[in-house]
Amino acid sequence: MTDKRFVVTPWEVAGAVDYDRLIREFGTQPISPELATRLEVLLGPASYLVRRKIFFSHRDLNLVLKDYDKGRGFFLYTGRGPSGPMHIGHIGQFYFTKLLQDEFKTNVYIQITDDEKFLEVKRNLAYMDTQHWADENILDIIATGFDPDRTFILQDTEFVGHAYPLILKIAKRINYNLTKAVFGFTGETNVGMIFYPSIQILPSLLEKRRCLIPSAIDQDPYWRIQRDIAEGLGYFKAAAVHSKFLPPLTGTQDKMSSSKPETAIYLNDDDKTVRTKINKHAFSGGQATVEEHRRLGGNPDLDVPFQWLYMFFEPDDSKLEKTREDYRSGRLLTGELKQILAEKVIGFLHEHRHRREAARAKVRQFKYDGILAQKMWKTDFEKL
Numbered sequence: 001m002t003d004k005r006f007v008v009t010p011w012e013v014a015g016a017v018d019y020d021r022l023i024r025e026f027g028t029q030p031i032s033p034e035l036a037t038r039l040e041v042l043l044g045p046a047s048y049l050v051r052r053k054i055f056f057s058h059r060d061l062n063l064v065l066k067d068y069d070k071g072r073g074f075f076l077y078t079g080r081g082p083s084g085p086m087h088i089g090h091i092g093q094f095y096f097t098k099l100l101q102d103e104f105k106t107n108v109y110i111q112i113t114d115d116e117k118f119l120e121v122k123r124n125l126a127y128m129d130t131q132h133w134a135d136e137n138i139l140d141i142i143a144t145g146f147d148p149d150r151t152f153i154l155q156d157t158e159f160v161g162h163a164y165p166l167i168l169k170i171a172k173r174i175n176y177n178l179t180k181a182v183f184g185f186t187g188e189t190n191v192g193m194i195f196y197p198s199i200q201i202l203p204s205l206l207e208k209r210r211c212l213i214p215s216a217i218d219q220d221p222y223w224r225i226q227r228d229i230a231e232g233l234g235y236f237k238a239a240a241v242h243s244k245f246l247p248p249l250t251g252t253q254d255k256m257s258s259s260k261p262e263t264a265i266y267l268n269d270d271d272k273t274v275r276t277k278i279n280k281h282a283f284s285g286g287q288a289t290v291e292e293h294r295r296l297g298g299n300p301d302l303d304v305p306f307q308w309l310y311m312f313f314e315p316d317d318s319k320l321e322k323t324r325e326d327y328r329s330g331r332l333l334t335g336e337l338k339q340i341l342a343e344k345v346i347g348f349l350h351e352h353r354h355r356r357e358a359a360r361a362k363v364r365q366f367k368y369d370g371i372l373a374q375k376m377w378k379t380d381f382e383k384l
């Protein structure tokens with residue numbers, strides 16, 4: 001039975017997430033065994049993300065691969081709302097997108113929605129906070145290793161002006177009732193937020209090729225609207241590949257929250273903080289005492305350290321299965337499992353931060369002013 005609190009929107013995830021229900025309600029497709037096999041080959045070392053159904057749903061991914069096979073190509077688009085430091089769940093999306101770029105040698109557009117995060121009333125961020133976090137988050141994104149010649153970072157408050165004609169064309173086709181139905185906007189919602197979907201749709205129309213959007217499934221509502229209007233504007237319907245959410249440290253329900261730092265590990269957490277968060281707050285599927293645990297064993301399905309290994313930190317299937325069995329049988333204790341995760345997370349963060357330092361000198365190279373694309377939109381605009 002579905003959790004009564006269950007809800008997923010781009011701004012909220014509550015309750016135990018029912019992914020099959022999301023596929024039905026959002027009208028997306030599960031990744032079929034045939035598509036999964038093809039993706040596993042393409043993804044090489046990251047194939048576990050598909051095999052383990054971390055990426056579990058899509059729209060038109062088959063058409064994207066067909067375009068690729070036929071030499072028409074496609075482009076990638078993803079993004080980040082700079083509301084604070086990024087956590088492990090966020091950065092996973094960018095590592096995945098970078099792998100797709102490596103494999104398919106595509107352009108990648110990365111939208112930094114400083115406007116969205118300023119407008120979101122619940123967050124109460126000052127404008128300058130959004131600028132600070134945009135700068136910080138961009139370093140993390142560059143650190144994932146995107147190709148500077150094919151990657152374009154669009155920070156909305158800098159970029160959107162250049163794209164205004166195209167944004168207008170998008171906005172004119174979206175009515176209030178649709179955004180209300182899709183996003184649950186109410187009379188209290190500020191008009192900036194009501195307009196904002198036009199801006200998040202924009203990068204999917206940056207090239208006259210199919211656009212593939214990797215993200216967690218919370219962002220899909222935008223693509224539903226995009227797919228209603230794109231062809232009428234002379235562009236392709238967006239394709240998407242959706243992941244599950246990395247669960248919060250504190251349990252398998254809801255999502256990691258910036259207002260509750262114990263629920264997440266941030267990319268700027270130091271070693272001590274990582275150890276403390278995992279030891280103190282990570283929800284355990286183990287038994288109350290060592291004796292009971294040895295006798296009865298733990299439950300890896302409820303255990304967040306195990307889930308984090310499964311979803312991100314242990315790509316090796318045989319090592320993962322051994323950990324699962326050892327935990328289930330009681331051979332592996334909760335403290336030991338937490339220790340395995342903590343070492344993996346710390347190792348990952350060290351490497352990431354090393355690359356992040358090197359990213360400081362590269363920011364300008366990645367920022368996109370859209371002048372070239374603007375020429376294309378202007379010509380298009382004249383036709384309408």
Ligand code: TYM
Pocket residue numbers: 010077078079080081082089090091092093111112113116200213214215216217218219243244245246247255256
């Ligand atoms: P934001 O900053 O909320 O999230 C950034 C990316 O991280 C994904 N995500 C997660 N993935 C795994 N586990 C989690 N717990 C988790 N929480 C969030 C999000 O799905 C997203 O992919 N409005 C967007 C910014 C944006 C965007 C886009 C994102 C603009 N255009 C295109 C994806 C694709 C936002 O605020 O994302």
